[in-house]
Amino acid sequence: MGKAEEIIALLENEMLPEIEDFIDEMFEKIAAKKGTADIEDAVKDAQEVRADLKEILEDAKSDELEEVELEQILKQLTAMHNGEELDDEDWDDEA
16 A cells, blocks of 8 residues: 555545544534633634644545655654654645
């Protein structure tokens, strides 16, 4: 499986469904009037992450990314998914 396919699988099968579930849970709390400003902020942040992940998914499907970019993106997504922190140099703007 190539890097683009790994990215697509990770996003479609794991990361996007997880963020969608999180957003749904937060909306349920808000609807039940258990919501606070912190929960509303978490929903906004999660929606931004979801938009970013969908953009990465489209980029991966476009076949326009080079192997180096795909490797960097996969490294970042895997770390994010596993709750790991990367050094600043791992989050450069080239990926």
